[in-house]
Amino acid sequence: MQTRACIDAGAVPVLIEKVAINNLGEQCLWCLSNIAGDSTNTRDVVIDAGLVEALTRLLLLSFHPAEHREFCRNAAYALSNVCRGKPAPHVEPDFGPFLKIFDSGDTEAAKDLLWAISYISEEKQDLVMSVPLLAAVVRYLQNPEPLLLTPALRTLGNLATGNAAQTQAVIDSCALPVLTRLLDHPKQSILKEVCWTFSNITAGTIEQIQSVLDAGAMSKLVELMENGRNDVQKEACWAVSNCISGGSRQQVTALTTDRCLTALGDLLRHNDARIVGIALEAFDSALQADQQRVSLFLEEHGFLNAIEMLQDHMNEHVYYLAGHMLATYFDGESDGDADYNINESTLGDHLEEGVGEGEEGEGDNCV
Numbered sequence: 163m164q165t166r167a168c169i170d171a172g173a174v175p176v177l178i179e180k181v182a183i184n185n186l187g188e189q190c191l192w193c194l195s196n197i198a199g200d201s202t203n204t205r206d207v208v209i210d211a212g213l214v215e216a217l218t219r220l221l222l223l224s225f226h227p228a229e230h231r232e233f234c235r236n237a238a239y240a241l242s243n244v245c246r247g248k249p250a251p252h253v254e255p256d257f258g259p260f261l262k263i264f265d266s267g268d269t270e271a272a273k274d275l276l277w278a279i280s281y282i283s284e285e286k287q288d289l290v291m292s293v294p295l296l297a298a299v300v301r302y303l304q305n306p307e308p309l310l311l312t313p314a315l316r317t318l319g320n321l322a323t324g325n326a327a328q329t330q331a332v333i334d335s336c337a338l339p340v341l342t343r344l345l346d347h348p349k350q351s352i353l354k355e356v357c358w359t360f361s362n363i364t365a366g367t368i369e370q371i372q373s374v375l376d377a378g379a380m381s382k383l384v385e386l387m388e389n390g391r392n393d394v395q396k397e398a399c400w401a402v403s404n405c406i407s408g409g410s411r412q413q414v415t416a417l418t419t420d421r422c423l424t425a426l427g428d429l430l431r432h433n434d435a436r437i438v439g440i441a442l443e444a445f446d447s448a449l450q451a452d453q454q455r456v457s458l459f460l461e462e463h464g465f466l467n468a469i470e471m472l473q474d475h476m477n478e479h480v481y482y483l484a485g486h487m488l489a490t491y492f493d494g495e496s497d498g499d500a501d502y503n504i505n506e507s508t509l510g511d512h513l514e515e516g517v518g519e520g521e522e523g524e525g526d527n528c529v
Contacts, residue, residue, distance in 0.1 A: 221259035238274035276313035322362035357397030
């Protein structure tokens, strides 16, 4: 109510006019940040009044960010508030001038700017594809502070959900070696986010799958399939399954080691139907690539029996996929004469809202 009273009194355009790199201007900016953060309606009022454009003009001025940390902190906070919320804001910031805020050395300012970037990356990936911006994001992947690491991860994960060019931008930013090291992170929410990011990348082209294999991530993803917490296990399973379903025959053969197939087989007995479904889809793709070897593995290790039992599973997708596999690859193993043609189906949203160190690469190479 108080925020609306300020807006109705005409305060927003007056405050924007006073925003500057001085004490009064910083107080005005702080007020505008709070108005924008009150609700999506008040956020849109501040956007329409031109706050982002005013900040962009100021950040293009010549000044030393480290000497104006308060302004940088308020600018990042304001941008974060105008970029977040549902429905998504009708704003398309040019992040180039805002990257100067990272030079302030202020952790709070960096955190808010990273969240602003991540919010925009959810629906407007093209706005976060610049090389300098992604270089800054990857740099914060190597920061041990989760408050900085989480939005940096979210940005890359969101970008990798886009088209092949957007996924390639993540790879070209030298993020994969850092992401691979993060698969050893002790914090479960970070692991989940990293695995989700890998699953988005492995849903890409054969060349992009090869980049993940070359980064050495698959052995760690398989380990997380074996020992990870339920939500981490699920995302790791997606990453591996995407590799098997989208990879070349050579890639699938290299990936489907006994250890990988055993980890997938153990998940056939999981109590989460979505994990079971993902594992079944991975085996279906592996059987398409190398039926003789994979079918023999399933029989010798007792996993064929597990698939047979899944014909009685309460989840429709699981029992139909199990029946389809038995009818297609194991003659006479399926129950009855059911029609096991599988239509395009979904196991639900891939990742619910969740939240997420290494050495920086030099030159043109990722290390």
